[in-house]
Amino acid sequence: xxxxxxxxxxxxxxxxxxxxxxxxxxxxxxxxxxxxxxxxxxxxxxxxxxxxxxxxxxxxxxxxxxxxxxxxxxxxxxxxxxxxxxxxxxxxxxxxxxxxxxxxxxxxxxxxxxxxxxxxxxxxxxxxxxxxxxxxxxxxxxxxxxxxxxxxxxxxxxxxxxxxxxxxxxxxxxxxxxxxxxxxxxxxxxxxxxxxxxxxxxxxxxxxxxxxxxxxxxxxxxxxxxxxxxxxxxxxxxxxxxxxxxxxxxxxxxxxxxxxxxxxxxxxxxxxxxxxxxxxxxxxxxxxxxxxxxxxxxxxxxxxxxxxxxxxxxxxxxxxxxxxxxxxxxxxxxxxxxxx
Numbered sequence: 174x175x176x177x178x179x180x181x182x183x184x185x186x187x188x189x190x191x192x193x194x195x196x197x198x199x200x201x202x203x204x205x206x207x208x209x210x211x212x213x214x215x216x217x218x219x220x221x222x223x224x225x226x227x228x229x230x231x232x233x234x235x236x237x238x239x240x241x242x243x244x245x246x247x248x249x250x251x252x253x254x255x256x257x258x259x260x261x262x263x264x265x266x267x268x269x270x271x272x273x274x275x276x277x278x279x280x281x282x283x284x285x286x287x288x289x290x291x292x293x294x295x296x297x298x299x300x301x302x303x304x305x306x307x308x309x310x311x312x313x314x315x316x317x318x319x320x321x322x323x324x325x326x327x328x329x330x331x332x333x334x335x336x337x338x339x340x341x342x343x344x345x346x347x348x349x350x351x352x353x354x355x356x357x358x359x360x361x362x363x364x365x366x367x368x369x370x371x372x373x374x375x376x377x378x379x380x381x382x383x384x385x386x387x388x389x390x391x392x393x394x395x396x397x398x399x400x401x402x403x404x405x406x407x408x409x410x411x412x413x414x415x416x417x418x419x420x421x422x423x424x425x426x427x428x429x430x431x432x433x434x435x436x437x438x439x440x441x442x443x444x445x446x447x448x449x450x451x452x453x454x455x456x457x458x459x460x461x462x463x464x465x466x467x468x469x470x471x472x473x474x475x476x477x478x479x480x481x482x483x484x485x486x487x488x489x490x491x492x493x494x495x496x497x498x499x500x501x502x503x504x505x506x507x508x509x510x511x512x513x
Contacts, residue, residue, distance in 0.1 A: 182479060186220075193225060196491070217240070225246060265328060269305050281346070319341070361388060368401035409421065410441070494510065
């Protein structure tokens with residue numbers, strides 16, 4: 174039984190999700206205490222409970238402590254069961270994080286799977302659907318499996334109620350992935366989405382980003398939709414290089430001007446472009462587990478967040494891998510190797 178302290182390092186929900194993912198893949202049971210003690214509202218919230226319940230279903234696992242507000246959980250998986258699943262968070266809690274919890278087990282399973290996931294698709298505390306579909310999953314596919322995602326309904330915070338479908342064609346062993354120098358990048362593209370909100374909010378965001386990144390109208394677009402239970406707004410900047418499509422996002426919220434939202438996402442893109450790194454710190458964090466499961470991989474990133482450092486520590490508890498971190502001028506190079 175692996176013992177995990179949920180309060181160490183960054184102290185958030187990723188410690189629980191990474192433990193669930195790797196317990197499924199390795200078959201190693203674990204006990205975690207002090208879940209999310211680094212947060213204002215410690216213990217399991219709805220999305221963390223949904224992730225645990227989804228993992229238990231996929232891995233035919235027994236659990237103790239799986240309830241809202243729980244600060245500890247014992248998880249003991251048996252056999253991975255690919256197939257059709259319907260998971261519902263029940264709030265605006267992130268459905269994308271539920272997917273990322275069960276994804277490692279299902280992309281290495283012995284048969285395909287189809288998931289329908291309901292909950293938040295676009296909230297500022299988790300990877301939005303656009304990031305998942307355009308940045309993260311294409312890199313996972315380079316490692317062997319095929320993962321197709323389709324957004325059926327937007328789910329913005331606080332209403333939630335979104336839905337997306339995931340089809341997974343697994344591969345038994347993930348291939349190592351080594352991302353070289355970033356090289357040339359395309360001219361950034363900007364899209365602003367407004368759900369049940371005035372178009373002029375998106376237009377002001379687009380105008381701000383265009384001015385700060387010196388973009389023409391041909392690089393911008395606006396998406397208006399009523400396919401959302403509640404109102405919502407997100408603006409994204411896409412930057413493509415030879416191996417990676419990087420997506421940066423910022424969310425509209427009450428009390429924050431559209432100009433401030435646009436300036437936020439423009440600053441993220443500008444910092445990335447100035448660094449010469451292949452991955453932003455968020456995508457680097459997300460890619461650690463797939464590369465560790467493959468036993469080998471490398472990439473460059475802007476910086477190593479405390480979130481990523483904590484993730485490395487948890488991964489090392491389950492898998493015989495080491496992480497090498499090297500600072501090189503304006504970027505950081507991370508290499509994952511099988512421990513000798």
